Amino acid sequence: MKTAFVTGSSSGIGYAITNMLLELGFIVIGVSRKDFKINNQNYIHIKSDLTRYDDIVKLADILKKKNIFLHVNCAGFGKFQPHEELSYQDIQDMVMLNLTSPMILTSATLRSLKKNGGYLINITSIEALKSSKFAGVYSATKAGLKSFGDSLFEETRKTNLSVTNIIPDMTESNFYENLRFDVSDNINQKLLSEDIAQAIKHILSLRKGAVVQNYTIRSLNFGIKKSH
Numbered sequence: 001m002k003t004a005f006v007t008g009s010s011s012g013i014g015y016a017i018t019n020m021l022l023e024l025g026f027i028v029i030g031v032s033r034k035d036f037k038i039n040n041q042n043y044i045h046i047k048s049d050l051t052r053y054d055d056i057v058k059l060a061d062i063l064k065k066k067n068i069f070l071h072v073n074c075a076g077f078g079k080f081q082p083h084e085e086l087s088y089q090d091i092q093d094m095v096m097l098n099l100t101s102p103m104i105l106t107s108a109t110l111r112s113l114k115k116n117g118g119y120l121i122n123i124t125s126i127e128a129l130k131s132s133k134f135a136g137v138y139s140a141t142k143a144g145l146k147s148f149g150d151s152l153f154e155e156t157r158k159t160n161l162s163v164t165n166i167i168p169d170m171t172e173s174n175f176y177e178n179l180r181f182d183v184s185d186n187i188n189q190k191l192l193s194e195d196i197a198q199a200i201k202h203i204l205s206l207r208k209g210a211v212v213q214n215y216t217i218r219s220l221n222f223g224i225k226k227s228h
Contacts, residue, residue, distance in 0.1 A: 001042070002116075003027045005068050005109060007050060007101070008075030010036035012173030013123060016193035017072055018043070020201055029066065031059065031075070050075055050101040051093040060108035068109045069118040072200070073102035073145070076123065078138040078175065091137050098141035103148055110152075110161075117160030117208070121200060122149040126169045126218070146214070153213050164203055167216040168196050170224070182225050189223025 008014030009030025048055045128142040153163040171191040183190035
């Protein structure tokens with residue numbers, strides 16, 4: 001059985017991806033800040049706070065000893081307000097979780113990914129492609145993650161590793177729990193977490209010689225609602 005590694009596996013997009021991979025027969029090593037269980041013997045959970053450098057390094061040391069075929073950088077955090085109102089801690093947490101941890105963890109798995117002719121998938125954001133007010137730090141981290149993936153795509157083209165950035169529009173998940181806005185109630189004005197999981201299923205189904213380098217998924221219509 002092949003092994004997948006997924007960050008943010010306990011909720012939202014990461015949870016949907018984890019369940020899809022388990023259905024496909026993968027062993028899934030999932031990471032989240034909180035204790036979490038899935039009733040499946042092929043799911044292995046590691047509790048780790050990816051905003052903390054020491055936790056990231058400990059996890060990377062574990063991953064170096066694993067034989068990883070698929071690595072999904074999914075965990076993310078966003079706070080949207082005037083830049084001068086962001087706390088220093090919020091800025092640091094977004095950079096650590098959204099950008100620093102994927103780069104360090106990918107460094108730990110890259111040798112086995114290349115050896116196995118596997119897949120590296122970064123879940124970025126539509127904000128990586130545009131400039132929005134109150135989203136400076138979040139957009140910078142997601143644009144940085146996309147750039148990281150694009151560079152690795154070029155760096156590893158002499159191997160059989162496939163590198164893809166998935167770039168989703170607003171997706172229904174717990175991402176918006178503490179924000180002032182949320183996805184629309186209209187099904188055509190939002191994405192579902194399962195849509196992102198299906199994109200990964202599609203990527204895995206492609207002929208190995210063909211790679212979707214950047215996979216952008218938008219809602220059919222635009223919609224948003226205020227949550228507070």
